[in-house]
Amino acid sequence: MSETVHILLPVHNRAELTRRFLRCVRAQSHPRVRVIVIDDGSSDGTPEIVLTEYPGAAVLRGNGNWWWAGCLQEGFRRLRGEDLPGSDVILIANDDTTFEADYLARALEFLRRHGSILLCSQRRDPMTGTILESGIEADMRHFVFRVADSPSRINCLPTRGLFLRWGDMQRIGGFQRYLLPHYWSDYEYTMRARRMGFACRTDRSVVLTAQLETTGERDLDRLVGWTFVRRLFSIKTPLNPVYRTSFVLLASPGVWKLVNVCNVWGRAMVRLVWQGLARRPFPRERVTMVATPSGRD
Numbered sequence: 386m387s388e389t390v391h392i393l394l395p396v397h398n399r400a401e402l403t404r405r406f407l408r409c410v411r412a413q414s415h416p417r418v419r420v421i422v423i424d425d426g427s428s429d430g431t432p433e434i435v436l437t438e439y440p441g442a443a444v445l446r447g448n449g450n451w452w453w454a455g456c457l458q459e460g461f462r463r464l465r466g467e468d469l470p471g472s473d474v475i476l477i478a479n480d481d482t483t484f485e486a487d488y489l490a491r492a493l494e495f496l497r498r499h500g501s502i503l504l505c506s507q508r509r510d511p512m513t514g515t516i517l518e519s520g521i522e523a524d525m526r527h528f529v530f531r532v533a534d535s536p537s538r539i540n541c542l543p544t545r546g547l548f549l550r551w552g553d554m555q556r557i558g559g560f561q562r563y564l565l566p567h568y569w570s571d572y573e574y575t576m577r578a579r580r581m582g583f584a585c586r587t588d589r590s591v592v593l594t595a596q597l598e599t600t601g602e603r604d605l606d607r608l609v610g611w612t613f614v615r616r617l618f619s620i621k622t623p624l625n626p627v628y629r630t631s632f633v634l635l636a637s638p639g640v641w642k643l644v645n646v647c648n649v650w651g652r653a654m655v656r657l658v659w660q661g662l663a664r665r666p667f668p669r670e671r672v673t674m675v676a677t678p679s680g681r682d
Contacts, residue, residue: 389417390489391464391551392476395456396424397449399480400431402596406480407438415489421463423456425449452620454570455562457544462559464551471552477544482506484546484593491590492548501553502584503575506546506593518543520587523576525637528645530572539585544571546593549578557581561635568623569632576636605656609664614657626653 392410396403403422410420420442422435426449435442445459457477464475474493484506495504508518520539523530533539549557557578565573579585605616605624618625626649633645660667 387417388472388474388493389419389469390415390474390476390493391469392418392420392478393457393460393464394420394422394478394480395451395453395460396422396427396431396435396480398427398429398431400427400429400434403431403480404434404438405483406478407435407442409483409488411439412486413489414486415493418489419443421445421460423447423451423460425451425456451562452566453568454560454566457570458560458562461554465555469551471550471555473551475549475551475554477547479545479595481596482546482593488591488593495588495591496548496550499584499586501582502549502586503542503553503578504548504591505542505544505575505585505587506548506591507587507589508545509592509594511594511596516589516592519589520585521572523572523636525641525645528633528637528648536586539587540576540579541572542575542585542587544574545595546591547571547575548591549583553578553583557583561631564631564635565628567620567628568625569628573632573636605660606667609660609666611661613660617653617656617661624653624656626650 394406407420410418420439422442423445424432424435425447432444432446435444443463445463447456447459451459474496476489492504496502505520507516509515510517518532520533520536521530521541521543522533522538523541530541557574560570561573575585605613605622608616616622618627629649630646633642633649637645656667659665
């Protein structure tokens with residue numbers, strides 16, 4: 386039990402959720418825990434609450450322009466400036482999650498049994514207790530993301546409760562804070578790791594509960610006119626064709642890059658004509674399994 390777990394926690398104006406998360410951290414049975422809160426310009430007193438709830442936490446303060454990938458890149462830079470053993474463990478976390486007191490201990494136990502691996506927490510439904518997310522299969526030929534039906538098919542993970550060793554994180558590198566500042570950054574990061582030979586896994590022993598109603602802007606189907614256009618190109622929607630294009634160019638195999646870029650912009654143009662110009666609601670387009678990191682409403 387010698388490893389230190391360094392928790393990278395991006396936050397923005399969700400003080401009560403952050404407080405609840407830190408109380409879960411305080412209750413952990415694993416004794417060696419360090420919290421690095423990356424606060425991206427909160428105006429609700431979040432930094433002060435962090436230091437009250439968890440006095441030993443480090444707080445990095447941004448001005449509201451870091452977003453998810455920028456926050457994680459700042460956390461990565463902070464860790465890289467320290468002399469950490471490669472066996473230490475990094476947990477990338479969302480503050481809208483809760484977990485049991487043995488959460489970290491169970492994750493460390495799993496990591497000790499495996500080599501180069503990214504371990505993502507399974508997500509539990511807070512109402513029913515059933516597991517809703519247990520690893521993603523990214524089909525880049527058709528640009529579809531679905532829950533993998535077996536561990537061997539997992540090639541993509543969200544960063545909601547993602548564990549990896551510090552030495553492995555240094556090999557994978559940083560986050561695409563400019564090309565993918567918010568949505569898609571987690572998928573790009575874990576797919577990059579997968580291409581480098583890291584296994585992507587989940588395990589039923591490492592589970593958290595997430596409040597997905599706190600997450601970002603997804604449903605644009607009822608919006609029309611300029612409101613729709615503005616939201617479509619917002620940094621806060623996974624349908625933004627600019628960032629979807631960045632993701633395709635970074636993560637798609639070469640043979641599918643052009644096809645997927647055309648797919649992204651073809652869908653965007655249809656919606657711009659239908660909802661933007663014709664001002665008609667759009668039949669629902671399902672954006673499958675795009676995990677919003679920090680819910681910047």
